[in-house]
Amino acid sequence: MSVTSALGFRASGVTAGLKTSGSPDMALVVNEGPHRSAAAVFTSNRVAAAPIHWSRQVLGDGRVDAVVLNSGGANACTGPEGFQNTHATAEKVAELLGLSATDIAVCSTGLIGEQLPMDKILAGVEAAATALTDDGGAAAATAIMTTDSVSKEALWTSPANADGVTYTIGGMAKGAGMLAPGLATMLVVITTDAGVETEGLDVALRDAVRLTFNRADSDGCMSTNDTVLLMASGSSTAFPDMEEFTAGLTHVCAALARALIADAEGANHDIAITTRHADSERDAETVSRSVARSNLFKAAIFGNDPNWGRVLAAVGTTDAVFDPDKINVSINGVQIARNGCIGDSRDLVDLAPREVSVEIDLNAGIAEATIWTNDLTHAYVEENSAYSS
């Protein structure tokens, strides 16, 4: 279940020496074709890292032949030298694989504001190119980890078509349930052997990301390096129905997004905040996100306290359509606020399990949306403060 599950891809993960821990820190994923269409979603942060600027250009023509990823350094806020370093990394990959640098995407993750050690990067690229295999997906997923406790992979295989042929979508992710000491970021690479052109990939990817990664909000902080890259090889002869393909892609993205939240270091609870009966999907998302970003609410959940007042206080800060006297709130199935007022007893709510479900009923329409987040814990503060600068 990895980026080499789909036919037509080779990958590797090696140790370039960027991490002081000596753990693997460089990954390479190569599309062997016959197609090389690709789509990507990048961080909307206006302070974007050098590899974001580079990879946006690479994606301009919808073709990506390979992506090289490093942990141990974000290459963000590094100026022209940082951009040149990204360019040189892509050139090295191109030279070794006989490709054009303009078809090589680059992703980096780690501390902002430090130049990458290019001697190690370039040597690492050589090692990664040498190590490429058609089952190297797991090694690649390991090499992009930063504070992740486990590597994250996901897989979906289509039903067989009339000719008995299937296609596969596989992905890997790193980060970032709680953003990590070095401002670790979310990097995701997804591969498929389905024969889908760039435009179809792009539409499907934006649909899937909107409902998955964009609804995971661990601490409201947006990184300078976030990238989700989808590459298609066309190695399968199955010609996918785009609705089915998008559903499969959404399944893979959702599995990876949930894995990111579930691995949030410092978190004691995974919280799904669902807003129902909203006037619009945008309203539902806004309301759920306002609660997901309330430090008071998140600290209460850490304390196993079903403090619905903090939920309503967060809802009240939004411009969503609702009547405050018609809002219901349930936590883990107990409706503790009814019509904006006191509901069933707080004592009935069991917050011992890791999984927490918050349901907000606006009684204002038919739309709904879920945001996934974590609680605010001592370990979050520790992880994000106790690091030598």
Place this chain on the structure above:
Amino acid sequence: MSVTSALGFRASGVTAGLKTSGSPDMALVVNEGPHRSAAAVFTSNRVAAAPIHWSRQVLGDGRVDAVVLNSGGANACTGPEGFQNTHATAEKVAELLGLSATDIAVCSTGLIGEQLPMDKILAGVEAAATALTDDGGAAAATAIMTTDSVSKEALWTSPANADGVTYTIGGMAKGAGMLAPGLATMLVVITTDAGVETEGLDVALRDAVRLTFNRADSDGCMSTNDTVLLMASGSSTAFPDMEEFTAGLTHVCAALARALIADAEGANHDIAITTRHADSERDAETVSRSVARSNLFKAAIFGNDPNWGRVLAAVGTTDAVFDPDKINVSINGVQIARNGCIGDSRDLVDLAPREVSVEIDLNAGIAEATIWTNDLTHAYVEENSAYSS
């Protein structure tokens, strides 16, 4: 230096028994006139507490004769019964003082979603009315405390006019540097003996609040009960210049706002985030606030880590006018990011002092704004999680 410093006001603070601690929990401030003009700013939270709904009505005609305040219960999300309880409290004050209930403002603070014990409230009002004195300001300031470690008062006296007459502006505040276990809220009462009509008070108060309380952002959470009430007695014969009056009022509001931030329980650092050379004041405020709300940045400051990457990552999420390659960031006087890139050494930054100054230079205009906040600490998480629900 309190709400009874200005002539024409009496106040008291008593123990009604709302707090399990047995500390004072009810305050009363009465305007003896001859004028009784008033202005107020309330929370913009759409889930507003019963006393907010009541007091908004009271302020409708610009006249307030007295304000009664209780800690130990927010009376928020308490439905029609909660509103009736607020009404009954105002009626009791009116009856005891020979006033009209429609001229009595009410403020409450404490846990959301619990009905007030009205027997204690009404007996407390009787005790408070009996205890009124013309130097009761300090007792009132103490009675509105929740998790505050000190009471907060401020005073400003005008220069003498041609007749040698001065006027005074005095205030008290409670809360909420870090919002407290019971979702404590910010309550502020300011009195003046200046003869200013309602309209002038309103303009001056909105000006002062915009630059002071609205720029204190400890944790981005907006309460259901926040109130800033300004009452003028006209006991001084000085007729104030409104520019001078507004400056004096802003001084009092700023002193109280700084006192709230400085008393933030759980905070190790008071952080002033100033954005300079912005295209507009709104841009400057937006940029400063985005940094003030970054948990990653605030946890870094707790760890004495001058992590400027987290500052730039927060700036990058805004829609302010700037070129990412022209932003400078200084922390405690050291320009550690220059032109969006690596500046002076992080090692030069001393974060040992409690006061931290972050300066962001957008190089995009001439406007500036400062937001005051605190760091994100273990004690914040503890205070907001470790409370039995």
